[in-house]
Amino acid sequence: MAEKRKINAGLKLALELGPIVAFFVAYVRLRDRTFTIAGTEYEGFVLATAGFIPLLLITTAILWVLTRHVSKMQIATAVLVVVFGGLTVWLNDERFFKMKPTAIYTLFAAVLGVGLLRGKSYLQYVLDEAVPLERAGWMILTRRLMLFFVGLAVLNEVIWRTMSTDMWVNFKTFGLTVAIFAFFMAQGRLFKRYGLEDGKRDG
The missing domain is CATH 1.20.1050 (Glutathione S-transferase Yfyf (Class Pi); Chain A, domain 2)
Known part of the structure; x- marks a missing residue:
């Protein structure tokens, strides 16, 4: 490997x-x-x-x-x-590409949900090196991110089905990026409470 x-x-x-x-x-x-x-x-x-x-x-x-x-x-x-x-x-039908974010976020939410049902945080396998957290922190973050992905999937469906293509493109290009950034910024208290220094909490 x-x-x-x-x-x-x-x-x-x-x-x-x-x-x-x-x-x-x-x-x-x-x-x-x-x-x-x-x-x-x-x-x-x-x-x-x-x-x-x-x-x-x-x-x-x-x-x-x-x-x-x-x-x-x-x-x-x-x-x-x-x-x-x-x-x-x-x-030659733009609707399929507009459905893509729905499929992506639904898939991510489903994968995280399956992990939670098994008592695991699959998110930890992806981000552990970048964001070292205690297990309890990973479980909370995974649960929140799963619900966030569900929300994004629903929002994408609402926007592409009810609004103009210009609005959807702006949402895909800027809205989704800003939303994901804002989500992780909003987890500051969780990172502070469950974060590990040098991969290991003292005491």
Whole structure:
């Protein structure tokens, strides 16, 4: 098994968020245009989606080459992007790509829920090195994150079904990122109470 390698945090963030930002830029530039390819008309949203899929796969591959590690969450996300993004392009129907965040967050919530039912925190396996916590802290954080993912899945369904594509793209690009950041910032008291220093609490 290859040993994990550390890379610059800025580079890692750029590789993880780059495809999302590129999708947003492509959508803004192409949203009012229609393209005819092989006799079929495609809206700008579909073409932006078509570009997002390989870009995400490329940046994920680069992350693996540089770090020799890709999390299960990143792999699951890439698979769902290929499936739902591919359906969007193949069927020329933007609804499939809009459903993708719902599928991703529902899957994550289900996985965390199964772990909780087994008395385990699967989240700990993913973040333990970055956020060392006592077991009780991991269980609380996992329960909160599971409910948070359920909320995001429901919110995504409401937005894409009732609002404009522009609103959904803004929500996907900025809203989800800000919401996840805000969620972890809001866990400050939990991190302080259950956090471990140097992986081990004194006493």
